[in-house]
Amino acid sequence: xxxxxxxxxxxxxxxxxxxxxxxLLERAGFEVRLSPYRRKHTPQETAAQLADAEVLLAGTxxxxxxxxxxxxxxxxxxxxxxxxLDGLDVSACIxxxxxxxxTPDAPARSVVEQVFGLLISLSRRLVxxxxxxxxxxxxxxxxxxxxxxxxxxxxxxxxxRQVAVIARGFGMNVIAHDLVEDHAWAAANGVxxxxxxxxxxxxxxxxxxxxxxxxxxxxLSAERLARMRCxxxxxxxxxxxxxxxxxxxxxxxxxxxxxxxxxxxxxxPYTGTLRELPNVFLTCHQGSCSHDGRYAMEMQSAxxxxxFLRSEPIRPDRIVWLPGMAEPxxxxxx
Numbered sequence: 001x002x003x004x005x006x007x008x009x010x011x012x013x014x015x016x017x018x019x020x021x022x023x024l025l026e027r028a029g030f031e032v033r034l035s036p037y038r039r040k041h042t043p044q045e046t047a048a049q050l051a052d053a054e055v056l057l058a059g060t061x062x063x064x065x066x067x068x069x070x071x072x073x074x075x076x077x078x079x080x081x082x083x084x085l086d087g088l089d090v091s092a093c094i095x096x097x098x099x100x101x102x103t104p105d106a107p108a109r110s111v112v113e114q115v116f117g118l119l120i121s122l123s124r125r126l127v128x129x130x131x132x133x134x135x136x137x138x139x140x141x142x143x144x145x146x147x148x149x150x151x152x153x154x155x156x157x158x159x160x161r162q163v164a165v166i167a168r169g170f171g172m173n174v175i176a177h178d179l180v181e182d183h184a185w186a187a188a189n190g191v192x193x194x195x196x197x198x199x200x201x202x203x204x205x206x207x208x209x210x211x212x213x214x215x216x217x218x219x220l221s222a223e224r225l226a227r228m229r230c231x232x233x234x235x236x237x238x239x240x241x242x243x244x245x246x247x248x249x250x251x252x253x254x255x256x257x258x259x260x261x262x263x264x265x266x267x268x269p270y271t272g273t274l275r276e277l278p279n280v281f282l283t284c285h286q287g288s289c290s291h292d293g294r295y296a297m298e299m300q301s302a303x304x305x306x307x308f309l310r311s312e313p314i315r316p317d318r319i320v321w322l323p324g325m326a327e328p329x330x331x332x333x334x
Contacts, residue, residue, distance in 0.1 A: 004031040011059030011081040021302035028306040055305045065092035081301040086212035090332040100320035103300035110293030112162040118261035122281045147171035152203030155210040205233040212239035222247030237287040240265040
């Protein structure tokens with residue numbers, strides 16, 4: 001057992017582009033143990049590394065209750081590298097008195113920029129043109145211009161608001177649906193809040209920015225997806241479980257929807273039949289994968305770990321739950 005507090009890293013990659021987060025942890029007195037795997041962990045692999053860890057710097061790998069319960073008594077903190085909490089049983093952490101922090105701002109801009117890359121690539125059929133030319137086929141594809149078109153934002157939080165501002169810069173009409181409406185912000189940025197049915201009916205493109213919780217699971221059901229306007233596009237860079245993939249595929253095959261761009265799926269790595277469709281643009285859950293965004297995620301997770309070790313204040317917007325809190329600061333699955 002290490003004499004120093006152990007910072008076990010299960011997130012991958014971590015500290016590869018820059019040693020800064022590792023140096024920060026080591027200067028604070030941590031013994032840093034990087035993941036022995038160069039991929040996403042299984043729960044069993046993570047559990048095997050938690051015998052003497054003080055803090056776990058976790059990625060998107062599943063951390064169900066049994067993994068939390070199997071951890072050694074020294075585990076006091078799970079510092080999530082990123083924003084999603086659906087794979088982490090926060091209730092189990094609370095029961096064990098294990099603090100949970102995350103880095104919600106760090107990946108936001110990376111996702112925002114990917115949204116517009118996906119939107120334009122999909123609607124202008126750039127991937128088809130690229131793949132055709134690689135095969136020696138010179139075929140120009142005609143798409144649509146987004147100026148003056150209506151973008152619907154489902155989930156208007158950190159990411160959705162930045163998407164809205166950029167969309168307005170494109171000259172798009174922007175409507176949004178969210179449980180919490182900030183009308184002063186909306187008025188200042190030319191955004192109109194609407195109910196979900198209106199969003200589905202009016203938007204030529206809908207971009208989804210929702211956490212995966214009991215309230216959002218299958219929110220875009222077969223019935224709701226069918227209410228989207230004919231010829232619309234759907235983009236999902238949040239969590240795959242918020243929509244019905246089979247229903248989406250049926251609407252794409254029928255021609256009711258013009259196209260979809262997905263970065264997240266029910267099961268990852270994705271191996272399903274959406275790969276067969278020419279009007280679908282698929283990426284590998286990489287919305288946060290910019291060098292700048294990854295650096296911020298790693299540094300902020302290290303800052304959270306160091307602050308908790310030293311009993312120093314952690315930025316309030318990075319706190320999920322700390323010992324002494326009556327309930328989590330944000331909505332979680334458990």
